[in-house]
Amino acid sequence: MPIIVNLDVMMARRKISAGELAERVGITPANLSILKNNKARAVRFSTLEALCRELECQPADLLEYREED
Amino acid sequence: MWNKDKSLLLSRIAVWIFILIAVFSVVAAPTLTKLFLDFSRAPMAGMTRQQTLLCFLSTEYLSLLPAGVLLWNLHRLLQRIGRGEVFVPANERALRRISWCCLVEAGICVVSCLYYLPFLLVSIAAGFMALIVRVIKNVFAEAIALKDENDFTI
Numbered sequence: 001m002p003i004i005v006n007l008d009v010m011m012a013r014r015k016i017s018a019g020e021l022a023e024r025v026g027i028t029p030a031n032l033s034i035l036k037n038n039k040a041r042a043v044r045f046s047t048l049e050a051l052c053r054e055l056e057c058q059p060a061d062l063l064e065y066r067e068e069d
Numbered sequence: 070m071w072n073k074d075k076s077l078l079l080s081r082i083a084v085w086i087f088i089l090i091a092v093f094s095v096v097a098a099p100t101l102t103k104l105f106l107d108f109s110r111a112p113m114a115g116m117t118r119q120q121t122l123l124c125f126l127s128t129e130y131l132s133l134l135p136a137g138v139l140l141w142n143l144h145r146l147l148q149r150i151g152r153g154e155v156f157v158p159a160n161e162r163a164l165r166r167i168s169w170c171c172l173v174e175a176g177i178c179v180v181s182c183l184y185y186l187p188f189l190l191v192s193i194a195a196g197f198m199a200l201i202v203r204v205i206k207n208v209f210a211e212a213i214a215l216k217d218e219n220d221f222t223i
Contacts (some may be wrong), residue, residue, distance in 0.1 A: 027223060031223045032223075033223045034221060034223060039221060040221050040222070040223045041217075041218050041221035041222055042218070042221070042222040042223075043222070043223055044222065044223065047223050
Protein backbone atom coordinates (compact mmCIF):
# COMPACT_ATOMS: atom_id res chain seq x y z
CA MET A 1 0.00 0.00 0.00
CA PRO A 2 1.56 3.33 -0.99
CA ILE A 3 -0.06 5.14 1.97
CA ILE A 4 2.29 5.04 4.95
CA VAL A 5 1.07 5.71 8.50
CA ASN A 6 3.77 7.54 10.43
CA LEU A 7 2.11 6.95 13.75
CA ASP A 8 5.23 5.58 15.44
CA VAL A 9 7.18 8.75 14.51
CA MET A 10 4.54 11.02 16.04
CA MET A 11 4.25 8.80 19.10
CA ALA A 12 8.02 9.00 19.63
CA ARG A 13 7.91 12.79 19.25
CA ARG A 14 5.11 13.13 21.78
CA LYS A 15 6.66 10.46 24.01
CA ILE A 16 3.43 8.53 24.35
CA SER A 17 3.08 4.77 24.66
CA ALA A 18 0.84 2.67 22.42
CA GLY A 19 -1.34 1.57 25.32
CA GLU A 20 -1.90 5.11 26.53
CA LEU A 21 -2.66 6.43 23.05
CA ALA A 22 -5.07 3.58 22.35
CA GLU A 23 -6.90 4.34 25.59
CA ARG A 24 -7.09 8.09 24.88
CA VAL A 25 -8.23 7.59 21.29
CA GLY A 26 -10.74 4.92 22.25
CA ILE A 27 -9.49 2.02 20.14
CA THR A 28 -8.03 -1.31 21.18
CA PRO A 29 -4.24 -1.70 21.39
CA ALA A 30 -4.57 -4.44 18.74
CA ASN A 31 -6.22 -2.01 16.31
CA LEU A 32 -3.61 0.65 17.07
CA SER A 33 -0.94 -1.93 16.29
CA ILE A 34 -2.63 -2.70 12.93
CA LEU A 35 -2.59 1.03 12.17
CA LYS A 36 1.01 1.48 13.32
CA ASN A 37 2.25 -1.47 11.28
CA ASN A 38 0.57 -0.27 8.06
CA LYS A 39 -1.78 -3.25 7.99
CA ALA A 40 -4.97 -1.14 8.00
CA ARG A 41 -7.11 -0.95 4.87
CA ALA A 42 -8.94 2.22 5.89
CA VAL A 43 -9.03 4.82 8.68
CA ARG A 44 -12.27 6.35 9.92
CA PHE A 45 -12.36 10.17 10.10
CA SER A 46 -13.39 9.84 13.75
CA THR A 47 -10.23 7.80 14.50
CA LEU A 48 -8.06 10.23 12.54
CA GLU A 49 -9.63 13.15 14.38
CA ALA A 50 -8.96 11.53 17.77
CA LEU A 51 -5.36 10.73 16.81
CA CYS A 52 -4.73 14.32 15.66
CA ARG A 53 -6.30 15.67 18.83
CA GLU A 54 -4.26 13.47 21.17
CA LEU A 55 -0.99 13.82 19.25
CA GLU A 56 -1.57 17.54 18.56
CA CYS A 57 -0.79 17.20 14.88
CA GLN A 58 -2.33 17.39 11.41
CA PRO A 59 -3.53 14.40 9.34
CA ALA A 60 -0.61 15.05 6.98
CA ASP A 61 1.79 14.41 9.87
CA LEU A 62 0.35 10.93 10.22
CA LEU A 63 -0.26 9.94 6.62
CA GLU A 64 2.20 9.96 3.78
CA TYR A 65 1.97 8.91 0.14
CA ARG A 66 4.95 7.03 -1.29
CA GLU A 67 5.06 5.71 -4.84
CA GLU A 68 5.42 1.97 -5.11
CA ASP A 69 8.55 0.60 -6.78
CA MET B 70 -38.31 -21.00 21.47
CA TRP B 71 -36.76 -21.57 18.05
CA ASN B 72 -33.36 -19.93 17.61
CA LYS B 73 -30.30 -20.14 15.37
CA ASP B 74 -28.51 -22.61 17.65
CA LYS B 75 -31.42 -25.05 17.40
CA SER B 76 -31.53 -24.51 13.63
CA LEU B 77 -27.82 -25.31 13.42
CA LEU B 78 -28.31 -28.39 15.58
CA LEU B 79 -31.12 -29.54 13.28
CA SER B 80 -28.82 -29.12 10.25
CA ARG B 81 -26.08 -31.11 11.95
CA ILE B 82 -28.51 -33.88 12.87
CA ALA B 83 -29.73 -33.95 9.25
CA VAL B 84 -26.14 -34.26 8.00
CA TRP B 85 -25.51 -37.13 10.42
CA ILE B 86 -28.69 -38.88 9.25
CA PHE B 87 -27.40 -38.64 5.67
CA ILE B 88 -23.98 -39.91 6.75
CA LEU B 89 -25.69 -42.91 8.38
CA ILE B 90 -27.77 -43.47 5.23
CA ALA B 91 -24.56 -43.39 3.16
CA VAL B 92 -22.88 -45.93 5.47
CA PHE B 93 -26.01 -48.11 5.39
CA SER B 94 -26.02 -47.87 1.57
CA VAL B 95 -22.50 -49.28 1.40
CA VAL B 96 -23.67 -52.40 3.21
CA ALA B 97 -27.20 -52.72 1.89
CA ALA B 98 -26.75 -51.60 -1.74
CA PRO B 99 -26.68 -55.10 -3.29
CA THR B 100 -29.80 -56.24 -1.43
CA LEU B 101 -31.71 -53.02 -2.06
CA THR B 102 -30.77 -53.01 -5.74
CA LYS B 103 -31.91 -56.62 -6.15
CA LEU B 104 -35.21 -55.70 -4.48
CA PHE B 105 -35.56 -52.67 -6.76
CA LEU B 106 -34.90 -54.78 -9.87
CA ASP B 107 -37.44 -57.40 -8.73
CA PHE B 108 -40.17 -54.82 -8.22
CA SER B 109 -39.41 -52.45 -11.08
CA ARG B 110 -40.30 -53.59 -14.57
CA ALA B 111 -38.37 -50.86 -16.31
CA PRO B 112 -36.69 -52.01 -19.54
CA MET B 113 -32.89 -52.13 -19.13
CA ALA B 114 -31.64 -51.72 -22.71
CA GLY B 115 -31.59 -55.45 -23.45
CA MET B 116 -29.20 -56.38 -20.63
CA THR B 117 -29.35 -59.50 -18.48
CA ARG B 118 -30.40 -59.13 -14.84
CA GLN B 119 -26.81 -59.69 -13.69
CA GLN B 120 -25.47 -57.00 -16.03
CA THR B 121 -28.15 -54.57 -14.90
CA LEU B 122 -27.35 -55.29 -11.26
CA LEU B 123 -23.67 -54.65 -11.93
CA CYS B 124 -24.44 -51.33 -13.67
CA PHE B 125 -26.66 -50.15 -10.81
CA LEU B 126 -24.10 -51.15 -8.20
CA SER B 127 -21.33 -49.35 -10.12
CA THR B 128 -23.40 -46.17 -10.19
CA GLU B 129 -24.28 -46.48 -6.52
CA TYR B 130 -20.76 -47.14 -5.27
CA LEU B 131 -19.23 -44.51 -7.54
CA SER B 132 -21.81 -41.99 -6.28
CA LEU B 133 -20.95 -42.78 -2.68
CA LEU B 134 -17.44 -41.38 -3.08
CA PRO B 135 -18.41 -37.76 -3.91
CA ALA B 136 -21.38 -38.11 -1.54
CA GLY B 137 -19.00 -38.99 1.30
CA VAL B 138 -16.69 -36.05 0.51
CA LEU B 139 -19.72 -33.77 0.26
CA LEU B 140 -21.16 -34.87 3.61
CA TRP B 141 -17.80 -34.59 5.35
CA ASN B 142 -17.35 -31.04 4.02
CA LEU B 143 -20.88 -30.15 5.05
CA HIS B 144 -20.19 -31.52 8.54
CA ARG B 145 -16.97 -29.49 8.87
CA LEU B 146 -18.73 -26.39 7.51
CA LEU B 147 -21.46 -26.66 10.15
CA GLN B 148 -18.84 -27.26 12.85
CA ARG B 149 -17.07 -24.03 11.91
CA ILE B 150 -20.34 -22.10 11.75
CA GLY B 151 -21.12 -23.46 15.23
CA ARG B 152 -17.81 -22.01 16.47
CA GLY B 153 -18.77 -18.62 15.01
CA GLU B 154 -16.37 -18.87 12.07
CA VAL B 155 -18.79 -18.06 9.26
CA PHE B 156 -17.11 -15.90 6.65
CA VAL B 157 -13.72 -17.59 6.60
CA PRO B 158 -11.76 -18.88 3.58
CA ALA B 159 -12.09 -22.48 4.85
CA ASN B 160 -15.87 -22.28 4.41
CA GLU B 161 -15.50 -20.90 0.90
CA ARG B 162 -13.20 -23.82 0.03
CA ALA B 163 -15.68 -26.29 1.58
CA LEU B 164 -18.53 -24.85 -0.49
CA ARG B 165 -16.41 -25.08 -3.64
CA ARG B 166 -15.69 -28.75 -2.90
CA ILE B 167 -19.39 -29.40 -2.21
CA SER B 168 -20.27 -27.80 -5.54
CA TRP B 169 -17.74 -29.96 -7.37
CA CYS B 170 -19.06 -33.08 -5.63
CA CYS B 171 -22.57 -32.26 -6.88
CA LEU B 172 -21.18 -31.81 -10.38
CA VAL B 173 -19.36 -35.18 -10.21
CA GLU B 174 -22.63 -36.80 -9.05
CA ALA B 175 -24.38 -35.18 -12.02
CA GLY B 176 -21.70 -36.59 -14.34
CA ILE B 177 -22.05 -40.11 -12.91
CA CYS B 178 -25.81 -39.94 -13.34
CA VAL B 179 -25.51 -38.68 -16.94
CA VAL B 180 -23.36 -41.70 -17.80
CA SER B 181 -25.82 -43.95 -15.96
CA CYS B 182 -28.61 -42.70 -18.25
CA LEU B 183 -27.15 -45.06 -20.86
CA TYR B 184 -28.77 -48.01 -19.10
CA TYR B 185 -31.50 -46.36 -16.99
CA LEU B 186 -33.01 -43.12 -18.31
CA PRO B 187 -34.60 -41.88 -15.01
CA PHE B 188 -31.06 -41.13 -13.79
CA LEU B 189 -31.35 -38.06 -16.03
CA LEU B 190 -33.67 -36.48 -13.45
CA VAL B 191 -31.15 -37.10 -10.66
CA SER B 192 -28.43 -35.68 -12.89
CA ILE B 193 -30.38 -32.48 -13.56
CA ALA B 194 -31.15 -32.12 -9.83
CA ALA B 195 -27.48 -32.63 -8.89
CA GLY B 196 -26.31 -30.20 -11.59
CA PHE B 197 -28.79 -27.59 -10.40
CA MET B 198 -27.64 -28.11 -6.81
CA ALA B 199 -24.02 -27.64 -7.93
CA LEU B 200 -25.02 -24.34 -9.50
CA ILE B 201 -26.83 -23.13 -6.36
CA VAL B 202 -23.91 -24.07 -4.09
CA ARG B 203 -21.51 -22.34 -6.48
CA VAL B 204 -23.54 -19.13 -6.28
CA ILE B 205 -23.53 -19.39 -2.47
CA LYS B 206 -19.74 -19.90 -2.65
CA ASN B 207 -19.45 -16.69 -4.70
CA VAL B 208 -21.53 -14.84 -2.10
CA PHE B 209 -19.25 -16.18 0.65
CA ALA B 210 -16.16 -15.01 -1.27
CA GLU B 211 -17.59 -11.48 -1.47
CA ALA B 212 -18.63 -11.56 2.19
CA ILE B 213 -15.13 -12.67 3.23
CA ALA B 214 -13.61 -9.76 1.27
CA LEU B 215 -16.06 -7.32 2.91
CA LYS B 216 -15.36 -8.73 6.38
CA ASP B 217 -11.62 -8.46 5.74
CA GLU B 218 -12.05 -4.83 4.71
CA ASN B 219 -14.18 -4.13 7.76
CA ASP B 220 -11.79 -5.88 10.17
CA PHE B 221 -8.92 -3.71 8.93
CA THR B 222 -10.81 -0.43 9.08
CA ILE B 223 -9.69 1.35 12.20
